[in-house]
Amino acid sequence: xxxxxxxxxxxxxxxxxxxxxxxxxxxxxxxxxxxxxxxxxxxxxxxxxxxxxxxxxxxxxxxx
Ligand SMILES: [Zn+2]
Numbered sequence: 001x002x003x004x005x006x007x008x009x010x011x012x013x014x015x016x017x018x019x020x021x022x023x024x025x026x027x028x029x030x031x032x033x034x035x036x037x038x039x040x041x042x043x044x045x046x047x048x049x050x051x052x053x054x055x056x057x058x059x060x061x062x063x064x
Pocket of ligand 1: 018019020021022038039040041042043
């Protein structure tokens with residue numbers, strides 16, 4: 001499996017949607033736990049890195 005690289009500010013497209021229907025999450029903090037914010041409802045979620053990585057479909061690197 002490929003190593004998924006992402007950093008703060010990137011958008012993660014997830015396989016599993018948020019209950020609100022959104023599937024894009026912005027990375028707020030990285031580490032062993034990753035904090036992401038749903039781009040649709042703006043709620044933030046903290047997940048262990050392994051759990052989050054399994055759920056990533058695509059990473060969109062945000063242009064500065
Ligand atoms: Zn949401």
